[in-house]
Amino acid sequence: MKTRHMATETAQQQSVPPDVSEHLTTEDRVGLLRAMLMMRGIEERAMTLYRQGKVPGSFYDGFGQEAVSAGATWAMGARDRLCVLHRDLAAHVIRGVPIPRIFGQYMGREGGVTRGREGNVHFGDRTVGCVGMVSMLPDMMLVAAGMAMAFKMRGEQRVAMTWFGDGSTSRGDFHEAMNWAGVQKLPVIFVLENNQYAYSTPTDQQFAVNPVERAAAYGFPGVSVDGNDPEAMFEATRKARERALAGEGPTLLEAVTMRMHGHAAHDDMKYVPKEQVEEWRAKDPIDRQVRRIEALGVDVQALRDEVKAEIDAAVEEALKMPMPDPDTATDQLFADESVLLEDGNAPWSGFRKES
Numbered sequence: 001m002k003t004r005h006m007a008t009e010t011a012q013q014q015s016v017p018p019d020v021s022e023h024l025t026t027e028d029r030v031g032l033l034r035a036m037l038m039m040r041g042i043e044e045r046a047m048t049l050y051r052q053g054k055v056p057g058s059f060y061d062g063f064g065q066e067a068v069s070a071g072a073t074w075a076m077g078a079r080d081r082l083c084v085l086h087r088d089l090a091a092h093v094i095r096g097v098p099i100p101r102i103f104g105q106y107m108g109r110e111g112g113v114t115r116g117r118e119g120n121v122h123f124g125d126r127t128v129g130c131v132g133m134v135s136m137l138p139d140m141m142l143v144a145a146g147m148a149m150a151f152k153m154r155g156e157q158r159v160a161m162t163w164f165g166d167g168s169t170s171r172g173d174f175h176e177a178m179n180w181a182g183v184q185k186l187p188v189i190f191v192l193e194n195n196q197y198a199y200s201t202p203t204d205q206q207f208a209v210n211p212v213e214r215a216a217a218y219g220f221p222g223v224s225v226d227g228n229d230p231e232a233m234f235e236a237t238r239k240a241r242e243r244a245l246a247g248e249g250p251t252l253l254e255a256v257t258m259r260m261h262g263h264a265a266h267d268d269m270k271y272v273p274k275e276q277v278e279e280w281r282a283k284d285p286i287d288r289q290v291r292r293i294e295a296l297g298v299d300v301q302a303l304r305d306e307v308k309a310e311i312d313a314a315v316e317e318a319l320k321m322p323m324p325d326p327d328t329a330t331d332q333l334f335a336d337e338s339v340l341l342e343d344g345n346a347p348w349s350g351f352r353k354e355s
Contacts, residue, residue: 071233167198
């Protein structure tokens with residue numbers, strides 16, 4: 001059996017996932033690459049808009065972490081629900097959030113996801129089953145656990161998933177969510193993005209025991225995955241989802257990756273050794289998937305051109321969106337009626353085989 005090489009020395013010491021080609025078609029593999037190219041292209045353009053003064057506040061991106069959200073989301077069903085964080089843009093892209101709305105969100109426009117009423121990266125499109133994030137990580141673990149509890153109580157074959165960073169595992173809500181999910185055997189997947197730094201604090205100063213090893217204490221598996229391999233992320237998430245649907249409870253997935261930019265646009269990340277950055281640059285997730293796709297005879301340049309054209313058109317459309325009317329700032333602070341999350345895209349070919 002073929003094996004995938006893990007992206008980090010730490011991960012190499014743990015179980016290497018099997019070849020996942022039996023679960024992914026060429027179309028799937030191209031789709032994963034497209035989602036990662038779209039995420040990187042959107043964020044690079046947004047950073048330019050930020051420097052031009054068109055994006056208010058600061059800006060946070062997930063450069064180098066594209067595989068974490070792309071691979072995990074590809075394995076999720078249409079009726080599943082996702083709590084998406086600020087470095088997981090590929091999840092929004094895959095679930096079907098229109099690209100112009102994303103740029104409109106970044107620029108605080110009326111046509112953005114929150115219509116200019118929330119921070120540029122704090123958004124979730126309820127029409128595709130994504131919950132808007134809050135900054136106090138990992139609070140969304142509790143939200144995901146709550147949704148999973150509802151699924152279980154209603155007897156529904158659905159799974160909730162959320163992402164969070166390594167630094168957030170030091171907070172009490174990490175324990176609360178892990179404990180409740182384990183006790184209740186909830187159908188939830190917790191994706192820990194171990195990107196080596198909690199802002200400027202390296203992981204060896206953040207915790208004495210790797211959080212993935214703590215999962216056993218809560219009664220469910222913790223699995224370390226190559227976070228720079230979208231196909232490994234897909235396979236680990238697919239297995240975790242199957243386990244959840246079978247009533248076997250939650251899974252903690254540790255996506256081992258690297259934050260290649262500063263915490264946000266204002267952070268020059270001088271505290272990160274240059275050698276570490278260069279080491280990880282050679283493990284770029286997009287470059288890895290490009291090599292796979294090119295080996296299959298796919299025209300990757302044509303795909304890049306297609307993505308760029310879509311981004312160019314989206315930016316042009318977003319720049320034409322009006323700014324929100326200040327007189328409406330207090331509109332919809334409270335819900336007049338309950339509004340449910342709707343289903344999102346689920347492009348994995350395996351779902352078509354099941355239907």
